[in-house]
Amino acid sequence: MNTAIQPRIQLLDPSLANRIAAGEVVERPAAVVKELLENALDADARNIRIDLEEGGIRLIRVRDDGCGILPDDLALALRRHATSKLTSFDDLIAVRTLGFRGEALPSIASVSRLRLTSRTREADAGWRVETDGSESIAAPGPAAHPQGTTVEVRELFFNTPARRKFLRTAKTEFRHAEETVRRIALGHPDVAISLSHHDRAVLNLQGDASEAGTMARIAEICGPAFMEESLPIVSDATSLRVWGRMGLPTFSRAQADLQYFFVNGRVVRDKLITHAVRQAYQDVLYHGRHPAYVLFLEMSPDGVDVNVHPTKHEVRFRESRLIHDFLFRALHRAIADVHPGVMLDKTPGQWTMDGRRSLPLSGRHGGGSGRSGASGGEKDPLPTSAETGFEAFRVSEVQSDYDASAPAHGARGQDHRVLLSRQTPGSPPGMVADTTDSPHRDQIGGVWADAPPLGHAIMCLHGIYILAQNDRGLVIVDIHAAHERIVYERLKRGAAEQGIRSQPLLLPVNLNVSRIEADLVEERADEFMALGIEVRRTGPDAISVRQIPIMLRDTDAASLVRDVISDFTVTGMSSRVAEKRDQLLATMACHGALRGKKSLIAVEMNALLRDIESTERAGQCNHGRPTWIQLDMDELDRLFLRGR
Ligand code: ADP
Ligand code: MG
Numbered sequence: 001m002n003t004a005i006q007p008r009i010q011l012l013d014p015s016l017a018n019r020i021a022a023g024e025v026v027e028r029p030a031a032v033v034k035e036l037l038e039n040a041l042d043a044d045a046r047n048i049r050i051d052l053e054e055g056g057i058r059l060i061r062v063r064d065d066g067c068g069i070l071p072d073d074l075a076l077a078l079r080r081h082a083t084s085k086l087t088s089f090d091d092l093i094a095v096r097t098l099g100f101r102g103e104a105l106p107s108i109a110s111v112s113r114l115r116l117t118s119r120t121r122e123a124d125a126g127w128r129v130e131t132d133g134s135e136s137i138a139a140p141g142p143a144a145h146p147q148g149t150t151v152e153v154r155e156l157f158f159n160t161p162a163r164r165k166f167l168r169t170a171k172t173e174f175r176h177a178e179e180t181v182r183r184i185a186l187g188h189p190d191v192a193i194s195l196s197h198h199d200r201a202v203l204n205l206q207g208d209a210s211e212a213g214t215m216a217r218i219a220e221i222c223g224p225a226f227m228e229e230s231l232p233i234v235s236d237a238t239s240l241r242v243w244g245r246m247g248l249p250t251f252s253r254a255q256a257d258l259q260y261f262f263v264n265g266r267v268v269r270d271k272l273i274t275h276a277v278r279q280a281y282q283d284v285l286y287h288g289r290h291p292a293y294v295l296f297l298e299m300s301p302d303g304v305d306v307n308v309h310p311t312k313h314e315v316r317f318r319e320s321r322l323i324h325d326f327l328f329r330a331l332h333r334a335i336a337d338v339h340p341g342v343m344l345d346k347t348p349g350q351w352t353m354d355g356r357r358s359l360p361l362s363g364r365h366g367g368g369s370g371r372s373g374a375s376g377g378e379k380d381p382l383p384t385s386a387e388t389g390f391e392a393f394r395v396s397e398v399q400s401d402y403d404a405s406a407p408a409h410g411a412r413g414q415d416h417r418v419l420l421s422r423q424t425p426g427s428p429p430g431m432v433a434d435t436t437d438s439p440h441r442d443q444i445g446g447v448w449a450d451a452p453p454l455g456h457a458i459m460c461l462h463g464i465y466i467l468a469q470n471d472r473g474l475v476i477v478d479i480h481a482a483h484e485r486i487v488y489e490r491l492k493r494g495a496a497e498q499g500i501r502s503q504p505l506l507l508p509v510n511l512n513v514s515r516i517e518a519d520l521v522e523e524r525a526d527e528f529m530a531l532g533i534e535v536r537r538t539g540p541d542a543i544s545v546r547q548i549p550i551m552l553r554d555t556d557a558a559s560l561v562r563d564v565i566s567d568f569t570v571t572g573m574s575s576r577v578a579e580k581r582d583q584l585l586a587t588m589a590c591h592g593a594l595r596g597k598k599s600l601i602a603v604e605m606n607a608l609l610r611d612i613e614s615t616e617r618a619g620q621c622n623h624g625r626p627t628w629i630q631l632d633m634d635e636l637d638r639l640f641l642r643g644r
Contacts, residue, residue, distance in 0.1 A: 015135045018080060018110035019160060025107045028167060029056025029156060030176035035104035036151050037184050040064035042085065042097045045148065046207060047192045050181060051199070055173030057156055065148035068120035071127040074140045077116060078131060080106045094301040098266060098312070105151075109133070111163070112156045118149040133159040178202060182221050186294060187262045189217035218245060218294055222258060226251070226292055231338070235330035240299050240323070242330050247292030249284035249335065249620045258292035263304055265296075269313050273297075276324045279575055280331035283488075283582055284617050285624045297327070336616040453613055454628065457605035463598050466605045473633040477609065479594055481621035482628060486611045488589035495551065495581060502532035502547045509545040509557045510538065517565050518543055524568060531577040535561055551581050
């Protein structure tokens with residue numbers, strides 16, 4: 001023990017305690033905007049207006065027309081752990097509001113000059129309280145205000161210069177705040193939200209709870225390109241539903257900046273979810289690229305714990321493995337099922353708001369066709385999802401929904417291609433079957449009345465491309481890329497059918513790991529075995545690898561096992577062996593695929609076209625490049641300025 005004075009324990013001054021709490025919740029103007037916006041949404045506001053000055057550093061004002069706060073409660077709203085949203089522990093188990101900790105307003109009030117004005121529905125006048133960073137709050141006084149609440153936050157961090165120094169330029173802070181508003185707005189299409197900076201309108205979003213409104217909101221936040229290059233998805237399980245739009249693999253991005261995930265309307269960034277989505281896109285994405293998506297997970301609130309982190313961005317699922325598998329399977333299936341057959345009925349034009357019509361002409365490559373394009377506007381007879389109302393692609397697990405409600409395949413007036421495109425994997429996709437009612441068929445004179453989706457080969461261009469004619473126009477296929485995908489999928493299927501066979505290592509590989517990791521290995525020995533890995537605990541913090549999958553015999557057993565352990569730790573499961581195996585198969589496929597400048601004869605070309613049609617994920621090669629593109633007659637006409 002040294003000779004310094006013995007430290008004593010004392011209670012923190014409440015205003016200091018608030019500022020420390022503020023450190024967790026409020027690190028920049030965007031965080032204030034998030035909390036105020038969420039409060040307005042919790043108050044059931046229909047219209048929310050956000051005004052910022054100097055990126056929010058000088059002023060953040062959020063005005064709503066929600067339920068308001070009673071005059072007697074105004075001062076209380078600024079006190080720590082005062083909330084109207086929870087009363088018991090049971091409430092905490094199934095929180096439905098965005099806030100519940102009662103920390104945001106006091107935290108913000110402790111680092112700014114805050115003014116809270118509110119009027120409830122019954123009241124005939126508004127009331128206001130003001131604070132200037134200190135604990136003392138003067139009694140509320142009357143103030144003119146319509147029904148709802150306005151929170152004004154001025155001079156953020158004026159009394160905490162250390163924190164203020166960490167702020168960036170007003171422009172940067174504004175960008176963060178705007179992104180926050182966009183993110184939250186995406187999850188609440190029913191609420192009108194506007195944002196302005198120095199009185200300049202930046203966002204002006206109409207509130208509309210209908211499916212059209214939701215599509216409009218997604219379009220406004222994510223942009224038209226995303227709408228064109230994404231497909232709607234809906235998938236249900238007993239108590240889970242995921243819906244939204246998934247960017248096509250070819251619409252991947254250099255940054256993970258177009259990824260929006262909501263759990264029961266709450267913006268969430270979660271490792272488990274990111275992992276499931278990444279895995280679903282795995283092997284159709286270029287290495288280092290990020291998928292784009294807007295996905296909404298709906299589940300019972302008591303299945304998810306939102307009380308994990310002060311900003312509530314992280315959540316904990318009670319049945320994490322189930323959620324992971326559900327998401328992975330739904331999304332993976334959706335990506336796998338992007339077949340050429342689905343795109344042929346695309347009516348040129350808009351991704352209209354009703355989400356049922358088709359996509360525009362651009363983005364017309366192998367992956368560039370949306371499921372939404374598969375249905376034909378008003379005449380679409382298929383059932384729509386009752387809850388979202390979207391005429392969206394549904395994964396095979398819910399195939400029975402269609403079987404029950406859609407007329408038998410081939411019935412009159414039915415759009416075959418829609419049905420065909422929804423076939424379960426393994427059955428041939430929509431190829432030759434559709435010969436009726438195509439508006440294009442008559443135009444072209446019925447010559448290709450039996451044309452399969454990718455049509456018939458006309459010629460092989462320089463041994464690199466196949467040119468084919470289908471009823472829409474010209475199809476161009478990259479021979480190597482397409483063949484590579486086909487070989488790869490075949491190899492994978494073979495591997496899956498045979499299961500993972502493993503073989504003993506000549507010499508066991510001994511590894512030192514942490515005690516926790518050794519525990520994990522011991523507890524999950526069976527699961528390792530299911531992956532073809534035999535690994536035993538040999539000491540408190542030592543393990544020994546005895547056996548690994550035959551296919552991976554040339555990989556480093558130690559790093560494989562370490563990776564699998566960390567997968568188990570992070571996500572509760574490991575897809576490492578499958579991933580490694582797939583990587584290996586991909587390399588083999590690339591070597592096994594037809595390589596440049598081999599001229600193909602007609603039979604070979606047509607066989608390849610048919611193979612593409614019946615192969616999963618055939619729209620992209622293993623590296624995420626498109627394998628084929630479609631040029632429609634009217635696109636060609638436009639190139640030649642015909643009909644102008
Ligand atoms: P929390 O949202 O976790 O309850 P806050 O500190 O954000 O905590 O808000 C405290 C309380 O103030 C809320 O529980 C709510 O009763 C009230 N409140 C805050 N903002 C609003 C608003 N815009 N409209 C109505 N009530 C509000
Ligand atoms: Mg709150």
